[in-house]
Amino acid sequence: MSSLNCFRGNKTDDKGKMNEISHVQSFNRLFIATTFFLQSYYETYLLKQPCMDSNQSGDAWIREILNSHELRCMINFRMSKMIFRSLLRVLESRYNLQTSRHVSSQEMLGIFLYMLGHGASVSQCQERFQRSGATISRYFTIMLRKFHK
Known part of the structure; x- marks a missing residue:
């Protein structure tokens, strides 16, 4: 047991x-x-x-393009440097395009032309210009309205 x-x-x-x-x-x-x-x-x-952490901002990139070989401006903005600058002057003088607190009028035009010329999405422009999607959309819309006048 x-x-x-x-x-x-x-x-x-x-x-x-x-x-x-x-x-x-x-x-x-x-x-x-x-x-x-x-x-x-x-x-x-x-x-x-931070997501947008490139050393080169959109404005610096545009200045680089406008100060380098003519072909780079043609590739990126689909126009010569002289036409880009002339268009910018017309938009500033006749259509009251103004630099905002954080984005220059030159960068606004660059964003607009880059999106149109490349069929670039907002996310592609975010990466290229080191800006938020809201900023890209806002300035693309502003530029679209300037051209619509």
């Missing part, structure tokens, strides 16, 4: 150990899932890295 009790005692001990292992495994899964979600939250909301 004592051997039967020992046998039953071993079974309950085994079940207890299995139960304990199951709890440890459940805890480990929960810990991994929690860690994953905390890391995702941290990377999304707390770790702020």
